[in-house]
Amino acid sequence: MKKVLIITYYWPPAGGPGVQRWLKFANNLPNFDIKPYVLTPKKPNYAIIDRSLENEISSKINVISCPIFEISDFLPFKNYFNSLRTGNISQISDQSFFEKILFFLRGNLFIPDLKIFWRKKSFQFLKKFLQKNHIDTIITTGPPHSVHLIGLDIKREFDINWIADFRDPWIMLNSNMKFHFLSKTRSKHLKFRNMVLQNANKVIVTSEKLKNYYDKLTGNVVKITNGYERxxxxxxxxxxxxxxxxxxxxxxxxxxxxxxxxxxxxx
Incomplete structure (x- = not known):
């Protein structure tokens, strides 16, 4: 039986659309003779909670967790950042001066996102885990796209088969416009994104439009749309x-x- 490690920030009790995709995929992997492991953050700061999803986690999934430093817990006006993740924020034209400053700092100080502080902790945790456990493939899913940088670190250390799943584009998200990126910030985002695209063995996207775009940057892109269960x-x-x-x-x-x-x- 093949063993797969899925690295994801969003996992029950997180709610919203981000958690659904790999919760359902992971539940179905054993049907294809694949044993799933899932790495999630310990005590994360989820903007949306849906505890009913915890009942949907298959007993065949091995869920492990690693501590995360949630910088947003220590930032003033934390609710603004949670509002961003739920889409409940002002449009650019309606942003107050205070909001513009707040999102400018968020966008240009924390690259690629606020979860970047999970990268080092996860890498150190997974180094020990992978030395003790045989894993055939790792899968990273973003956003948050800093999760892909964990995959990049693991790929470089172990040369393991790596699949990067893009539920949303990296730099072309509408919400990124609200961060007022500096040119050097945008360049750093593009550098990180291209490093992921060029080092992952396979890149998964959710739409034909995104596949056509990423096909110009790498030749290993496949489309797997979101689905539903009747x-x-x-x-x-x-x-x-x-x-x-x-x-x-x-x-x-x-x-x-x-x-x-x-x-x-x-x-």
Whole structure:
């Protein structure tokens, strides 16, 4: 049986869309004769909590944890940073002077993200773990993309098979615009991203658009979209008309035209 180690920041009791992808993948890996291990942070600062997801973790998954230094716990105005992760923040044009300063400091001091302080602790932890346990493949999933830098460190130390899963793009995220990156900050992001793309044995993306973009940077990209489980759908849908949006509706993704169409249909 092959053994895979998944390194992820988001794991139950974390809620929101970020945790779903690899929770479901990890649950299904034993069906393909793959034994999953999952490394998560110990006592992380999750913006969204959904304890019901803890009941979905398969008993066949070995979950291990490593301490994380959550810098956001020691920063003033922590709620602003949690609001960013839930999409509940002001648009750039509506940001106050205070908000602009706050996000400028966040974006240009902590690269690639606030979870960068988990990198060293995880690397030291995994060095000991991998010396005692045979693992065939490691998988890193981001955001936060600092998780991929843990994979990069492990790849360099052990030359192990490494898969980097991009649930979202690294530098092209709409939310990054709110950080007011300096040119040198942007260059550092691109350097980190390219190091990951060039050293990972395989890169997974979630959309055709992102695959086409990353194909220009590396030749080892595959697309695996997010899915769903039919057994979890317990709602009686309207027989005549149902709209489903699978994802998050952030303030900067307000589909105003859709609302107008629905209003006209209801008249």
């Amino acid at each position: 057994i979890n759908i317990k709602y009686d849908l309207d027989k005549n008309f149902t709209i489903t949006h699978v994802g998050s509706l952030y303030p900067d993704r307000n589909p105003e035209i859709l609302w107008e169409v629905l209003e006209n249909m209801c008249v």
